[in-house]
Amino acid sequence: MKLRFIRCLLIAVLVLAGRQVAAAAPFIILASTTSTQNSGLFDHILPKFKAASGVDVRVVAVGTGAALRLARNGDADVLLVHHQPSEEAFVAAGYGVARHAVMFNDFVIIGPEADPAGVAKVKDPAAALRRIAEQGAAFVSRGDDSGTHKRELSLWAKANVDVAVHSGTWYRETGSGMGATLNTAAAMNAYTLSDRGTWLSFQNRQGLKIVLQGDQNLRNQYGVILVSPQRHGHVKFRLGQQFIDWLISGPGKTAIGGHRINGQQLFHPN
């Protein structure tokens, strides 16, 4: 009795799995960040790569920390993230073949129109954060180990503010993606750090605007890494390398540079 149930279950699962395999064109799994997905970049460039190569790129969009973990477990073929120190450590530990700079844009500090902490009066982002801390103005943090979160923490360190002790008071960690964090900031009329791409494509701004931008410390660099086939034998390294070569070549750069929202270019190819 029991054996028959288990056998039927196995058959059902295998039939489903079989359908999946039969339907699939050649594909790779790309572990990437919410910022690139939410800004619509992949919807713009991946059809162009598919047309050129016939290869599907299946994007799993999570925070940079989670993307690195997926790739380390061998659950992705290619990694496209934005935290250079983590990327270099990933390659140095033998999980990745090599890191290539792909594109950049910048982070912006978002805040209420009224700018109660007077952030717009300074140019330096660390000084701006110190003002927010001194005023105890509400600040919403990603708190999710993403590239944006890591950058935010390094800016707080530069500002000499220990945000951990303020967590739950004026400093609020959402532990979620950029879009969800912007929704929270909009609802609380709070400050936050965002990448420009997500901000430009974000629809629910309510009373928020960019209060500080354009500083060297706010540059947001994206890197692409092929997961090492030495570490994980099943990695589709040929297709993965093909995608990376396309991204950092002429057609890939043109595709990246051509993604615009309301006439504004979101990413600049390296």
Add this chain to the structure above:
Amino acid sequence: MDEFWLAMVTAGSLIWQLDGDLWEIIGLSLRVSLTATGIAAFLALPLGALIALGRFPGRRVLIVLFNALMGLPPVVVGLVVYLMLSRSGPFGVFNLLFTPTAMVIAQVILVLPIIVSLSREILETLWQEYHEALRSLGASPGQSLFALLWDGRAMLVTALLAGFGRAVAEVGAVMIVGGNIDHVTRVMTTSITLEASKGNLALALGLGMVLLLLSLSINIAVYGFRYIGGERRLA
């Protein structure tokens, strides 16, 4: 409040246009959740009957355990299934991560305890009501079970619907093991999450209403089916 009106309009136009992408997402949601409910029912109904009618050591423990498992957080199930199916996990070689099959597996785990517990409750009650009569008729255990299942079919269908409702509405598990990959593993709930995170609140709510309509039409279909079948327990 404007968002709500906008969402109504968006939901209306989504259904009116019903483009290929939305069809695909609705289709996958249905395929994954119906398959999961089906497999779970296949395993859970006999298990529920066994616990309801059987007398064996550890039975009470099983009852409490399955009741508790009804509250399993989907995210936790997602994580466990991810660790099992990850390339670094024990079942990595099957290459099932980020496929609809992985989503079915996660939802089976979520739905199974609900159907086990509810069907156990239903069959136990019926058994108390009928076991004297069945015994006096000299029915074999198999015949008794069949009679109970047949008599309780309306309530058992409600148990299946509860399981399906859990499956089609959850987002935590399918997000992790499916990855919300466009055209591959994107379902209604992960689309809603994605649109909400883009700040497209009206579109997200609109999709939510489409999901609700979907659930409603399935329930209407089941209700109608029972009505035509002349089920006397229909209340």
